[in-house]
Amino acid sequence: MMQDIQPIRSHDALLRVENLVVEYAVGGKTIHAVSDVSLQVARGETLGLVGESGCGKSTLGRAVLQLRQAVSGRVLFDGQDLTAMRGDTLRRMRQRVQLIFQDPIASLNPRRRIGDIIAEPLVISGVKDPTRRQQLVCEVLSAVGLDPSLVIGRLPHEFSGGQCQRICIARALVLNPEFIICDEPVSALDVSIRAQILNLLEDMKARYGLTLLFIAHDLAVVKAVSDRVAVMYLGRLCEVGPSEQLFARPAHPYTALLIEAIPVPDPDVRPAESVPVGEPPSPIAPPSGCRFRTRCPRADQRCSDEVPELRPVAPEQFVACHHPLIAAG
């Protein structure tokens, strides 16, 4: 059942995030967006990152690409520390790491033609020959299922959301990157189109040998594409583990809450009356100790005194909880 999951030895990790802290200053206050997060993504793996809005998952994605300056911590890509890089070195490194955003229409310049939008990364990375650029653009457009001759000369508004997301994926692929950060790539799309795009991402991953960090709030979507899943809450990691195992036996009460809240398309499954868990507290003043304790049915004094460390509960499964749902084995 878990034949896909290899234990991750540190030298296999294409991306390692170590004790990353990202904070924003807003009106004299500090938003603790990402607090001491460490994770790694093995070459060829898809790591899903889930959490509710405002939990810091997008900030984490951006901080990996150095689009957000970290307060402390390191981001190692293929062994090299991105947080220490500047200027040209960083720009060259970024060619190997690409980003796909949530809103495909807003992430395309409405006044530029599709051919130019996709060729832009090539221009920036120094592919000087226009014929070569044209050839690469056509290749990548065909790969994402669009007919280059019909698409290249047109403007973004002539395309639907699903097609725009295909164009965004083509733009991310054109430099032949090793790693793609997908930040909610299907949340803005309809059910029928969402499945097409998820299948396309899986195909592209196989075809281009990609490693993915897949950020989303929808657990079912994350499970469909991820080898491992990391659950984030209010800037901290709650739980990391192989997808199937995590969904079958969640160890963190928050993971269990998220799974329970998914509406099941089956009228025989009566929705469990939701636990009145309220809403996430503000990341400006996160609760002491375990940040989930204010919504957690299991919380006690220890949870407010002591920050739980991420520790193993099952093979490859790690949880940051003083009272996990499964006993450490």
Next chain:
Amino acid sequence: MTEPALLSVEDVSVDLPTPRGNLRAVDRVDLTIGAGRTLGIVGESGCGKTMLSRAILQLLPKKARLSGRVMFDGQDLVRLAPERLRRLRGRSLAVVFQDPMTSLNPVLTIGTQLIETLQEHLELDGNSAKRRSAELLAAVGIPAPEQRLLQYPHQLSGGMRQRVAIAIALSCEPKLLIADEPTTALDVTIQAQILDLLAREQRRRHMAMILITHDLGVVAGRTDEVAVMYAGRVVERAPTPALFKKMRMPYTEALLAAIPKIDAAPHTPLPAISGRPPDPTRPIQGCSFSPRCRYAAGPCYREKPLLAAAESPDHQYACFHPIKAPAGVCA
């Protein structure tokens, strides 16, 4: 059903003039809903589900042309005088929209907006309206309601704002609540809470509800009946358990199959629906779903199938090649 319907939508069409020609947003829709019942309307963006709800509420854009009848509580809303319509809306016919930030007035306090509705329809004096407002906020699960009344929408989270919008909608004890994608803008944990809140208040008040959503998962456990819309038409309609047990319309089946299942193994390819919905300004001659349908043949490309019942009177579908084998929920 022998009891008279609270709402019956009869042969309603909505046409919108656009620079690219006429856009038929809603195409000859018939629907009924009895008092205290819940109807789910499911479909993707652009299928006409929101336009249909606007047609019921008589809140269509000015340029839109509406034909047909909307009978609510014995009156045809389409032909009702504007003043009587205004008194009906907010009183016995209420609505909750998708985005609570834009449906609340950003420059008025929560209290002002609630009290305004109550005084408009119920002739309450200031103090009782205020007291009633606080009760309503408490009923929808907002802590410290008295203080909240003094706050502005931007001071509340998305989930809290949607609770306020629901409190306003419920304030005058409506007979019918139309909830148009009430949880689409919210996180999954908040979504569950809001759907529970709506279900609880609906039962308590014996209120009818139309729940509009793109998510079959949302309607499965929370509606009595479901209507699936595609390209402006209702293509399948049945009591919720019957629909999920024996879906007949290939679109419904495909829509359900395309949802990632939580119990499926990772990297299972999803049965996606190829292509995309038709351009509503360029109507298709045959069945609107035929270009994307794997069962389409012969008459599907020439004629529009009509919504009709076959084996049981309350399960209707518009298809020449309905799915025969009980597909069920395993799709």
